[in-house]
Amino acid sequence: MSGFVFNEKPIQIERGDGSYVYDDSGTEYLDMGASYACVPLGHGHPAVHEAVTEQFEKLTYVQASYPNAARTALYELLAETAPGDIGNTWLCNSGTEANEAALKFARSATGDSKVVATMKGFHGRTMGALATTWKDKYKKPYEPLIGDVEFVPYDDIDALEEAIDDDTAAFIVEPVQGEGGINPASREYLQAAREVTEATGTALIFDEVQTGMGRTGALWNAQRANVTPDMVTAAKGLGNGFPVGATLCRDWIAEDYGSHASTFSGGPVISAAAGATVSTLIEDSVPGNAAVVGDYLTTELEAAIGDEVRDIRAEGLMIGVEVGRGANKALKQLALNHQVLALPAGRTVVRLLPPLTIGEEEADEVVEAMAEVVTD
Numbered sequence: 001m002s003g004f005v006f007n008e009k010p011i012q013i014e015r016g017d018g019s020y021v022y023d024d025s026g027t028e029y030l031d032m033g034a035s036y037a038c039v040p041l042g043h044g045h046p047a048v049h050e051a052v053t054e055q056f057e058k059l060t061y062v063q064a065s066y067p068n069a070a071r072t073a074l075y076e077l078l079a080e081t082a083p084g085d086i087g088n089t090w091l092c093n094s095g096t097e098a099n100e101a102a103l104k105f106a107r108s109a110t111g112d113s114k115v116v117a118t119m120k121g122f123h124g125r126t127m128g129a130l131a132t133t134w135k136d137k138y139k140k141p142y143e144p145l146i147g148d149v150e151f152v153p154y155d156d157i158d159a160l161e162e163a164i165d166d167d168t169a170a171f172i173v174e175p176v177q178g179e180g181g182i183n184p185a186s187r188e189y190l191q192a193a194r195e196v197t198e199a200t201g202t203a204l205i206f207d208e209v210q211t212g213m214g215r216t217g218a219l220w221n222a223q224r225a226n227v228t229p230d231m232v233t234a235a236k237g238l239g240n241g242f243p244v245g246a247t248l249c250r251d252w253i254a255e256d257y258g259s260h261a262s263t264f265s266g267g268p269v270i271s272a273a274a275g276a277t278v279s280t281l282i283e284d285s286v287p288g289n290a291a292v293v294g295d296y297l298t299t300e301l302e303a304a305i306g307d308e309v310r311d312i313r314a315e316g317l318m319i320g321v322e323v324g325r326g327a328n329k330a331l332k333q334l335a336l337n338h339q340v341l342a343l344p345a346g347r348t349v350v351r352l353l354p355p356l357t358i359g360e361e362e363a364d365e366v367v368e369a370m371a372e373v374v375t376d
Helices: 046-058 069-081 095-110 127-131 136-142 157-163 187-200 221-225 268-283 286-305 327-338 360-375
Strands: 013-017 020-023 028-031 088-092 114-118 149-152 168-173 203-207 231-234 245-249 311-315 318-322 343-345 349-352
Touching: 028 360, 046 268, 069 088, 069 268, 088 095, 095 114, 095 127, 095 168, 095 203, 095 231, 095 245, 127 136, 149 157, 157 187, 168 187, 187 203, 187 221, 268 286, 286 311, 286 318, 286 360, 327 343, 327 349, 327 360
Parallel strands: 114 149, 114 168, 168 203, 203 231
Antiparallel strands: 013 020, 020 028, 088 245, 231 245, 311 318, 318 349, 343 349
């Protein structure tokens, strides 16, 4: 038997269209997970399809040491739309690679080694990114990992100010924790992080692998917090289903990033997909829709099941419903009995990360299904 790496679900997905996917029998499912937020524009978006097809017919791949129009255009687009004065981009293939690069860049640019990360945080599965991830279940089989990493409680300004000092290379933080249970940080915390890192010469890294690309109501959550970090990492929704990651850097980081490299950095087809995704998100005001529909869905969930669950936490269309130990059972019932696909965030939270193009009609479907599952 092959395919041991993933514990496969009993639904074989064969086709997607917008906010819906279809299994091999033709059954329709509302995709409220978007495969971990990877298709913010929905499945099969024509702008991405057209861009990829056009580039594929010209050139499939050329290494990044040779300039290419699709890659150059993506560099320029990300610089134009990044928070504040972040103007440099390193392209890669995934979120963990983007975070791995950010940690390396921080150590090279600062000359320090200490990294501060948060409890319940998740930053990836490569050896460096994994070292800054909180849960032991992800790390134990692979230890020892890189050293000199200190964890602090999330959204605790006092603990953060105590941990970060002149010997700290980086503080890496998710503006809203995803795997940790959908925990939004306060704006005061993120702004305090900016102040203490600037005072100590520490690189501030916003891991926006999940919060980026409009998920929380702005293209970048950093913009909602009115904070310009030194680096922002992106992936998941950046290519609307195509594998791409990015580490966006301020000049002082880019000037002394070290010798990091990657064979498949910014391939032309992938760059075309990412360029079309970001352009469409902006042109169609998709982050604004995420804010409006996210507020609507959260309000309706609160009204329908607020008294039946432990908590509902949300920012835009990044929503966590804390149902207790029965999260996996709830997810199974949603899929098999109501044709709604959602995600876990730990063992207690049902996570909703739908395409950002959904409307109130799809939101109502989710509320109805969640109400029946919670009641059962």
